[in-house]
Amino acid sequence: MxxxxxxxxxxxxxSEPVWEEVRRAFVAEHGGTWQPDTQSRLMGMSTGEWAGYLHELGVRLPPAEIAAGVIRQMKARYHDKGVxxxxxxxxxxxxxxxxxxxxxxxxxxxxxxxxxxxxxxxxxxxxxxxxxxxxxxxxxxxxxxxxxxxxxxxxxxxxxxxxxxxxxxxxxxxxxxxxxxxxxxxxxxxxxxxxxxxxxxxxxxxxxx
Structure with a gap:
């Protein structure tokens, strides 16, 4: 090595529980439908990929706005509750x-x-x-x-x-x-x-x- x-x-x-909680709430808030396999599919995706996927779940925002909103909430969670x-x-x-x-x-x-x-x-x-x-x-x-x-x-x-x-x-x-x-x-x-x-x-x- x-x-x-x-x-x-x-x-x-x-962070996976935090990602799931934040993205699941974001999807529900913006009109999408979380699927049983959504979390496993999201793990490992790049920002553009998972934002596009959440848009396909019915989130009524462009992928760029989805990404910005979720990342903003993740940073807030880390700041408020620690990493x-x-x-x-x-x-x-x-x-x-x-x-x-x-x-x-x-x-x-x-x-x-x-x-x-x-x-x-x-x-x-x-x-x-x-x-x-x-x-x-x-x-x-x-x-x-x-x-x-x-x-x-x-x-x-x-x-x-x-x-x-x-x-x-x-x-x-x-x-x-x-x-x-x-x-x-x-x-x-x-x-x-x-x-x-x-x-x-x-x-x-x-x-x-």
Whole structure:
């Protein structure tokens, strides 16, 4: 291993429940209909992709306004209630940073990535961060992980990715990285996606160089 690339949502930050609550309420408020598989489909999508999908659910706003409204509410939640770090996140990041350069490949918008890293103090450990807003395709496409590897100057096959979601696991695997899966207890990945993992760990406490 020459580098480690983390996902953010569901790996370092327990944000999926917050995303679901905020987006579900936004959809209901603006005339849309939340579907049983909506949350699982949204996980890993880029901002443009999930805003377009919420519009397809019947939200009576253009996708750009949907994205802006949801992101504004997410930032407010983080500011008012704090960033909900996953157990062991800060220690795991520091532990891995002491051994190798760290990257971040996240489906969160740049504004939220920067807010989370600043408020938690984790930003000092990362040499490269990529939002799927900044690449052509969101997860499960490999674009974000490939961009992170390029920014670190390290070949993807020499990187380990840390992921939790189905789309994230597929993305990192498609990029050619070895994938460590740490499944979220509430939003576990699909079995076929989990099968792509090189290692499956129960928690961040088990993640070591």
């Amino acid at each position: 020459e580098a480690c690339v983390f996902d953010l949502d569901g790996v370092l930050v327990d 909900p770090l996953m157990p062991g996140a800060a220690a795991a990041v520091a532990r891995m940073a002491a051994a190798a350069p760290l990257g971040l490949a996240s489906s969160s918008p740049r504004a939220l990535i920067d807010a989370v890293l600043a408020e938690t103090g984790l930003g000092t450990h990362f040499q490269a961060t990529v939002s799927t807003e900044e690449v052509a395709r969101g997860k499960p496409a490999p674009d974000g992980y490939l961009a992170a590897a390029r920014a670190l100057g390290i070949a993807p096959k020499r990187c380990v990715a840390v992921e939790d979601s189905s789309n994230g696991l597929r993305s990192a695997h498609a990029a050619g990285m070895r994938v460590v899966a740490i499944p979220h207890p509430v939003y576990p990945p699909a079995a076929d996606a989990l099968a792509l993992a090189w290692k499956v760990l129960p928690s961040l406490d088990e993640l070591t160089p």
